[in-house]
Amino acid sequence: MNDQSEPPTKKRRTEAPIQEQPIQLKEDDPVLSKGEEPIPLKDEEEGLEELFLLLMRIHKLTRRNQELKQILDETLAETSKLRTRLDYLRVVHYLKAENPMFKPISILISPLPVPRLYPVRILAKERVSW
Numbered sequence: 001m002n003d004q005s006e007p008p009t010k011k012r013r014t015e016a017p018i019q020e021q022p023i024q025l026k027e028d029d030p031v032l033s034k035g036e037e038p039i040p041l042k043d044e045e046e047g048l049e050e051l052f053l054l055l056m057r058i059h060k061l062t063r064r065n066q067e068l069k070q071i072l073d074e075t076l077a078e079t080s081k082l083r084t085r086l087d088y089l090r091v092v093h094y095l096k097a098e099n100p101m102f103k104p105i106s107i108l109i110s111p112l113p114v115p116r117l118y119p120v121r122i123l124a125k126e127r128v129s130w
Contacts, residue, residue, distance in 0.1 A: 055075060
């Protein structure tokens with residue numbers, strides 16, 4: 001009979017040796033540059049979201065490299081605090097400065113669209129004519 005009082009033994013997970021391999025990113029990543037032309041993002045909020053997703057993806061791919069993992073963890077923590085275009089550009093600069101792997105990342109933030117007054121004028125005329 002099996003003794004039920006003994007807890008089942010846990011299998012130890014051993015870490016595999018680190019193998020240096022180039023990181024393969026998908027070509028359709030919206031924040032990567034294709035050739036020499038950076039792909040513009042629609043607005044800053046979308047840009048921050050794309051940057052966060054890219055960093056999470058890189059984090060998953062590089063989780064065995066502890067030094068890089070630490071850099072990415074710090075950057076992800078700072079990314080969640082971003083509110084301005086300047087902060088956003090600092091993160092990209094920081095990534096490129098800290099690790100040459102990030103040099104191909106090129107992000108262009110287009111200015112926020114200026115609100116057009118034309119629809120407002122139409123609405124004002126319609127209100128007057130009523």
